[in-house]
Amino acid sequence: MALSREDRFDFAIIPCSLEKAWDLPGVHGPRAARLAYRSPLFVAAQRLAAARAEQTLILSALHGLMADEHLVPGPYDVTFSRPEDPVVQPATLRRQAEALGLLRPSARALYVLPDDYAARLVEAIGEGAASSPNLLRGIALADLAAMRQCCIEALEGAIDAPR
Numbered sequence: 001m002a003l004s005r006e007d008r009f010d011f012a013i014i015p016c017s018l019e020k021a022w023d024l025p026g027v028h029g030p031r032a033a034r035l036a037y038r039s040p041l042f043v044a045a046q047r048l049a050a051a052r053a054e055q056t057l058i059l060s061a062l063h064g065l066m067a068d069e070h071l072v073p074g075p076y077d078v079t080f081s082r083p084e085d086p087v088v089q090p091a092t093l094r095r096q097a098e099a100l101g102l103l104r105p106s107a108r109a110l111y112v113l114p115d116d117y118a119a120r121l122v123e124a125i126g127e128g129a130a131s132s133p134n135l136l137r138g139i140a141l142a143d144l145a146a147m148r149q150c151c152i153e154a155l156e157g158a159i160d161a162p163r
Contacts, residue, residue: 011102011109012049015117016060017042022075033058034068041144044151045112048135051155052110057100059117064088065096080116081141093124108132112151114141 017039021027024038034046037058049056058066062078078085097103103125111118111134118134135154136147 007052007110009053009108009110010104011055011057011100011107012045012053012112013057013059013065013102013109013121014042014045014049014112015114016058016063018077018079020075028074030071030073032068033060033063033066033070033072036072039144041148041151044148044155048112048151048155049110055100057102059113059121061085061087061117061120064093065100065102067100080120087120090120090124093121097121097125110135112136114139114147116141 016033017037019037019039019042021031021036021038034056046056056068058068058070060066060072060078061080062076063070063072066072078087080087094103101107102109109132111121111132113121113134114136115134115138118137135150139146139150
């Protein structure tokens with residue numbers, strides 16, 4: 001699938017990040033999800049999502065699917081990459097996806113997710129999720145710079161988006 005400037009989606013689903021607002025001096029208390037994360041990949045994915053989709057959803061390993069304005073209560077360090085972490089359960093992800101409208105038959109979603117995040121979403125919501133294009137499919141999780149560059153290129157013009 002080619003992703004062009006004209007492609008629009010109902011949802012763009014982007015990952016949270018290790019770097020959070022609470023890492024900065026003087027930042028305390030709840031933050032809107034769109035302001036809680038601050039990695040270069042998150043910023044690039046957020047810009048791409050705003051340009052290509054009606055709604056941005058952020059996938060957090062702890063909190064699950066969140067709309068931009070969802071309040072994140074405070075700092076945390078949970079990732080899908082560590083098996084021992086208390087990650088959000090598939091049933092919770094499915095309920096969130098349903099409540100946000102992601103499971104509507106007509107909903108079009110673009111994933112801008114590392115493979116392990118996308119796999120968790122597919123596990124939770126099934127075949128509809130598996131058929132959505134994932135811009136970051138196949139890029140190694142450790143290669144955050146390549147993921148960020150992929151988002152920038154997709155924002156600037158046409159790019160091949162893996163299915």
